[in-house]
Structures are given as C-alpha cells and as structure tokens.
Amino acid sequence: xxxxxxxxxxxxxxxxxxxxxxxxxxxxxxxxxxxxxxxxxxxxxxxxxxxxxxxxxxxxxxxxxxxxxxxxxxxxxxxxxxxxxxxxxxxxxxxxxxxxxx
Numbered sequence: 831x832x833x834x835x836x837x838x839x840x841x842x843x844x845x846x847x848x849x850x851x852x853x854x855x856x857x858x859x860x861x862x863x864x865x866x867x868x869x870x871x872x873x874x875x876x877x878x879x880x881x882x883x884x885x886x887x888x889x890x891x892x893x894x895x896x897x898x899x900x901x902x903x904x905x906x907x908x909x910x911x912x913x914x915x916x917x918x919x920x921x922x923x924x925x926x927x928x929x930x931x932x
Contacts, residue, residue, distance in 0.1 A: 833879070833883065834850075834879050834883060834884065834885060834886065834887060835875070835876065835879030835880070835883065837887060838850075838875050838878075838879055838887050839872065839875055839876070841887065841889065842869065842870065842872065842875055845869065845895065845896070846869075846889055846890075846895040846896075846897060847865045847866070847868075847869045847870065847889070847890035847894050847895050848870065848875065848887050848888065848889055848890070849862050849865055849870065849878070849887075849888050849890065850878045850879065850882050850885035850886070850887065850888065851885055851886050851887070851888040852885065853884055853885060853886060856888075858888060859878065859882055859885055860878065862888075862890065865890050865894075866890055866892060866894060867894060868894075869894065897931060897932070898931075898932045899929050899930065899931055899932075900916060900918075900929070900930040900932070901924075901927070901929055902927045902928045902929070902930065903924075903926045903927045904926060904927050905927070907927060908927060908928050911930060916930055916932075918930035918931055918932055919931075
C-alpha cells in the first residue's frame with residue numbers, strides 16, 4: 831500500500847497541484863492559493879508529508895491541474911449527472927454522495 835507521500839508525488843508527476851489537508855476535514859494544512867497558479871515542488875510535497883504523514887491529499891482543481899470535479903451530494907444529483915451524460919472514468923464516494931472527476 832502506498833503512503834500518502836508516494837501517492838502525492840505520483841499525482842505531482844501527472845502535473846496535478848496537490849496539497850495536504852487536515853485529517854477528517856476539508857481544510858487545507860497550508861496556505862493554498864498560490865498552488866492554483868503554481869504546482870508545488872517535489873521538495874515541498876516531501877516536506878509536507880514528512881511533517882504530516884497521515885494528512886490526506888487535496889487536489890487543486892481547475893486550469894493548472896486540468897481537472898474538474900462535479901460534486902453530487904446525493905443520489906438524485908448523481909442520477910441527474912448521469913442523465914446529462916457525465917460519464918466519468920473516476921468516481922469517489924464521499925460522505926454525502928460522489929465526486930465525478932473529469
């Protein structure tokens with residue numbers, strides 16, 4: 831099983847901007863706005879997950895990463911997304927519904 835650092839570095843290799851989140855929250859561990867325009871360095875990612883190895887990975891979506899996420903907060907929203915032909919190859923179950931990644 832990969833560590834969070836290994837997974838974060840793999841996502842970084844894809845060109846995705848990633849940052850650590852505080853566990854059990856959606857709150858970023860660090861100031862994140864600069865990472866909407868600049869991908870973090872390997873050294874930054876390694877430091878973050880050395881300091882906070884259990885922190886989950888947050889993906890900065892948008893133009894820099896080229897990733898868009900549709901948040902479906904319930905089954906009705908998920909079915910509406912499917913009815914609108916939003917077929918995502920990658921879907922994550924959340925507490926209230928699903929995230930569809932494009």
